[in-house]
Amino acid sequence: MANTQAKIPNEAKKKVNVKNGLNWLWSEYSVIIAFLLIFIIASFMSPRFLDLNNQLNIFMQVSIIGIVSLGMTVVMLSGGIDLSVGSVLALVGVITVISLNASGNILIAILTAFVVGSFAGFLNGLMIAKGKIASFIATLGMMAAARSIALYTADGGSISGEVSGFTAIANRDIWIIDYPIIIFLVMTIFVYLLMQKTRFGRYVYAIGSNEKAALLSAIRVDRVKIGVYTLAGLLVSVAAIIETSRLNSISSSSSGSAYELDAIAAVIIGGTRMTGGRGKIIGTFFGVLILGILNNMMNLMNVSPHLQGFVKGLIIIVAVVFQKRD
Amino acid sequence: MSSNSFITMNNIEKAFNGVPVLKGVSLEVEKGEIHALLGENGAGKSTLMNILGGVIEPDRGTIEVNGEEVRITDTRSSQSHGISFIHQELSMVTDLRVYENMFLGSELRNKLGFLNVEEMCVQTSNILAELGVEINPKKYVRDLDTSYKQLIEISKALLHNSKLIIMDEPTSSLAEHEVKRLFDLMRNLKQSGVSIIYISHKLKEIKAVCDYYTVLRDGNVVGSGEVQVENLDNITKLMVGKSISEERFNHYSELGPVALEVTDMMSEGLFKAIDFTVRKGEIIGFIGLAGDGRTELFESIFGYRRKYSGEIKVNGQIVKMDHPYQALQAGVGFVPKDRKENAIIKDLSVIHNMSLSSLGHFEKSGMLQAKKELNTFQYYKEKLNIKVNNPRITIDKLSGGNQQKVIIAKWLEVNSDVIIFDNPTQGIDVGAKREIYQHIIELAEQGKAVIILSSEASEVLKLCQTIHVMYQGEITARLKGEETSEDEIMRYATGFRKLRYNQAFR
Numbered sequence: 165m166a167n168t169q170a171k172i173p174n175e176a177k178k179k180v181n182v183k184n185g186l187n188w189l190w191s192e193y194s195v196i197i198a199f200l201l202i203f204i205i206a207s208f209m210s211p212r213f214l215d216l217n218n219q220l221n222i223f224m225q226v227s228i229i230g231i232v233s234l235g236m237t238v239v240m241l242s243g244g245i246d247l248s249v250g251s252v253l254a255l256v257g258v259i260t261v262i263s264l265n266a267s268g269n270i271l272i273a274i275l276t277a278f279v280v281g282s283f284a285g286f287l288n289g290l291m292i293a294k295g296k297i298a299s300f301i302a303t304l305g306m307m308a309a310a311r312s313i314a315l316y317t318a319d320g321g322s323i324s325g326e327v328s329g330f331t332a333i334a335n336r337d338i339w340i341i342d343y344p345i346i347i348f349l350v351m352t353i354f355v356y357l358l359m360q361k362t363r364f365g366r367y368v369y370a371i372g373s374n375e376k377a378a379l380l381s382a383i384r385v386d387r388v389k390i391g392v393y394t395l396a397g398l399l400v401s402v403a404a405i406i407e408t409s410r411l412n413s414i415s416s417s418s419s420g421s422a423y424e425l426d427a428i429a430a431v432i433i434g435g436t437r438m439t440g441g442r443g444k445i446i447g448t449f450f451g452v453l454i455l456g457i458l459n460n461m462m463n464l465m466n467v468s469p470h471l472q473g474f475v476k477g478l479i480i481i482v483a484v485v486f487q488k489r490d
Numbered sequence: 491m492s493s494n495s496f497i498t499m500n501n502i503e504k505a506f507n508g509v510p511v512l513k514g515v516s517l518e519v520e521k522g523e524i525h526a527l528l529g530e531n532g533a534g535k536s537t538l539m540n541i542l543g544g545v546i547e548p549d550r551g552t553i554e555v556n557g558e559e560v561r562i563t564d565t566r567s568s569q570s571h572g573i574s575f576i577h578q579e580l581s582m583v584t585d586l587r588v589y590e591n592m593f594l595g596s597e598l599r600n601k602l603g604f605l606n607v608e609e610m611c612v613q614t615s616n617i618l619a620e621l622g623v624e625i626n627p628k629k630y631v632r633d634l635d636t637s638y639k640q641l642i643e644i645s646k647a648l649l650h651n652s653k654l655i656i657m658d659e660p661t662s663s664l665a666e667h668e669v670k671r672l673f674d675l676m677r678n679l680k681q682s683g684v685s686i687i688y689i690s691h692k693l694k695e696i697k698a699v700c701d702y703y704t705v706l707r708d709g710n711v712v713g714s715g716e717v718q719v720e721n722l723d724n725i726t727k728l729m730v731g732k733s734i735s736e737e738r739f740n741h742y743s744e745l746g747p748v749a750l751e752v753t754d755m756m757s758e759g760l761f762k763a764i765d766f767t768v769r770k771g772e773i774i775g776f777i778g779l780a781g782d783g784r785t786e787l788f789e790s791i792f793g794y795r796r797k798y799s800g801e802i803k804v805n806g807q808i809v810k811m812d813h814p815y816q817a818l819q820a821g822v823g824f825v826p827k828d829r830k831e832n833a834i835i836k837d838l839s840v841i842h843n844m845s846l847s848s849l850g851h852f853e854k855s856g857m858l859q860a861k862k863e864l865n866t867f868q869y870y871k872e873k874l875n876i877k878v879n880n881p882r883i884t885i886d887k888l889s890g891g892n893q894q895k896v897i898i899a900k901w902l903e904v905n906s907d908v909i910i911f912d913n914p915t916q917g918i919d920v921g922a923k924r925e926i927y928q929h930i931i932e933l934a935e936q937g938k939a940v941i942i943l944s945s946e947a948s949e950v951l952k953l954c955q956t957i958h959v960m961y962q963g964e965i966t967a968r969l970k971g972e973e974t975s976e977d978e979i980m981r982y983a984t985g986f987r988k989l990r991y992n993q994a995f996r
């Protein structure tokens with residue numbers, strides 16, 4: 165209230181404001197601070213780290229997981245989880261290559277990918293919203309089923325594209341920035357705007373925070389949930405196109421495996437609450453970059469690949485411990 | 491300092507984000523005394539009690555128990571001094587059973603270390619019986635009516651042999667006869683030397699049960715004394731700075747066509763044979779005791795519960811209510827009771843809570859306009875006198891009464907033809923209550939059909955032209971607002987008299 169504020173002496177108020185500002189910065193953007201710290205440490209530990217090529221390389225390597233993580237963030241904000249992203253990515257890749265080879269048309273291949281990815285997501289959403297199945301269970305089922313269909317379709321192996329030009333998607337660049345990086349950035353901005361500036365985003369936060377109150381606010385909770393998982397599926401299909409195009413082939417058995425874990429890790433490091441309702445797309449963006457830098461560092465320093473999982477696990481736990489809990 | 495004082499709080503100060511909320515508050519409570527803590531919404535009552543209960547720590551000030559200075563750092567240390575706390579917002583775990591909630595954190599075990607379920611159930615039943623409540627201790631809390639939840643919350647505090655019980659608005663969703671039961675119990679506790687700090691916005695209750703009072707205003711103590719020697723009007727003036735009329739509102743809005751017509755509605759085990767109409771410009775009330783089914787009835791009309799039979803007509807059109815969204819589209823709005831569970835989105839800001847059900851009003855080519863949301867919020871902030879420094883903070887930082895005002899603003903912004911208020915003034919101070927009633931009258935004058943559900947007879951008596959009394963899922967009486975009385979309402983609400991109202995009114 166105006167009159168209570170007037171009673172605080174100006175100087176004290178300033179001090180308080182600075183302190184509040186810092187508190188606010190820490191609680192809202194602790195992941196950015198963590199990112200800067202890790203970035204600085206990395207640049208001291210390895211001289212090659214700051215190399216522009218290395219930087220772009222990091223960005224390139226995280227772009228696929230990054231796009232998947234954006235969808236995962238939306239799902240987790242709504243209070244759910246999507247374990248099927250990795251398997252769906254493999255399935256989308258396999259069907260995209262088949263469609264590409266059959267039609268000879270890149271555009272048709274891309275559209276196929278979108279349809280398959282969002283349909284898988286739609287099915288997840290349907291099971292969760294209408295079937296009232298816990299997201300963990302529904303997407304676990306989807307994870308097994310999608311992988312199995314991918315394996316069956318590709319006979320357990322890899323299939324490669326036979327249309328020239330398809331590889332351009334992941335391997336061309338504008339100036340020196342590779343397409344996947346650009347796609348990742350564009351998707352980040354898109355999902356950010358969707359979550360912060362549209363009705364849909366607001367509803368997702370509301371549902372994740374208090375589903376009953378959201379329903380009593382006349383929000384069509386089921387529809388929003390189906391939308392959430394469909395969006396996640398669509399983003400997986402974008403990631404699948406990049407993954408397939410990069411090597412012009414997809415492996416039905418190994419592509420996308422454990423992507424769900426990396427994506428969940430990035431979302432958690434980015435400060436999104438496991439139970440939904442609180443978190444930010446920007447947080448996930450930096451969470452993804454933190455994971456990328458860690459991987460890169462360990463490669464530069466010749467850490468055994470077998471130990472890399474251990475380090476990653478440690479970082480996730482530390483990140484969560486440091487995050488402000490309520 | 492008298493030797494008889496149990497708790498003394500000295501010069502307590504507390505600020506949140508640099509805004510002082512308590513500015514040197516002192517409070518003394520003697521053994522076996524019922525002490526009323528009064529003040530308007532946002533005065534700092536709950537904050538002071540949170541300090542005593544160990545939920546938060548003060549910035550400055552000391553606390554003495556039995557004359558000895560103590561440090562209360564967490565809820566456990568508060569409990570170890572014999573203090574128990576009934577919070578303003580219900581904090582039950584709804585997915586647990588009644589007895590599990592009662593003994594949460596202090597479960598009884600037998601010699602082998604297993605949970606002693608039978609003993610816990612017996613003790614639960616006994617305590618509830620003292621409050622006149624008969625429910626199966628093995629029932630899940632989520633299936634219970636709000637007033638039962640509140641009674642369980644109270645019983646939980648009685649379970650521990652406390653020396654001081656803090657009751658922060660314990661009666662906000664209780665009906666009068668349940669309140670009477672509680673008061674008998676409080677008097678018994680007082681006899682056995684237990685002290686009680688009692689927070690309520692219902693002055694009648696203060697007069698009935700409290701010995702001393704302390705009034706807070708903007709974080710300062712502005713008055714204290716003996717309840718019996720002070721006149722209620724003076725206390726009200728201390729609280730809100732003006733006296734409040736207790737008169738009935740008279741409004742003469744022209745009644746338009748029927749806005750909502752419900753015929754022969756029933757839902758297994760909840761309500762049956764429900765018929766009523768409400769016209770544009772009319773305010774009708776529904777009242778009853780716990781288990782009367784009025785909330786369930788209107789939750790069904792709002793499309794939240796789908797299992798019902800019967801016919802609902804809105805503006806002459808039959809609508810099958812399957813979803814709250816459908817109700818909203820048809821022109822029915824619903825302000826639910828029990829805000830923490832049903833209305834507050836605690837991770838959204840104050841502004842975003844206000845705009846949640848009417849986001850269409852703030853959209854421009856698919857994008858939400860933050861500026862417009864802020865402007866609209868400022869409008870309601872003025873209109874309803876919502877006390878908040880920064881509306882971008884999450885809503886759970888507001889005082890209980892101010893949260894309730896935001897929820898009312900949210901539904902005023904929706905602006906539906908028919909608007910249902912379930913216990914709309916829960917936790918709202920006497921001054922603001924009058925203002926909210928004034929808004930409800932304005933709604934009617936604008937040609938809205940208004941339905942008020944309440945457990946307080948005085949509330950419906952002040953506002954409604956027609957009052958429907960419910961008892962165990964049926965409408966037992968339909969009374970004219972100007973002609974009836976609290977006594978008559980209570981007779982029908984307790985099932986003592988049952989009128990064949992259908993013949994009388996059709």
Ligand SMILES: Nc1ncnc2c1ncn2[C@@H]1O[C@H](COP(=O)(O)OP(=O)(O)OP(=O)(O)O)[C@@H](O)[C@H]1O
Nearest residue numbers: 506511531532533534535536537887888889890891
């Ligand atoms: N955690 C918090 N962060 C910021 N402000 C807070 C917090 N808790 C309380 N406040 C502010 O402190 C003031 C006093 O709140 P408090 O809950 O003590 O009021 P109250 O007297 O209990 O009111 P009511 O009758 O509405 O329950 C309010 O203005 C509120 O916004």
Ligand SMILES: [Mg+2]
Nearest residue numbers: 536578889890
């Ligand atoms: Mg309060």
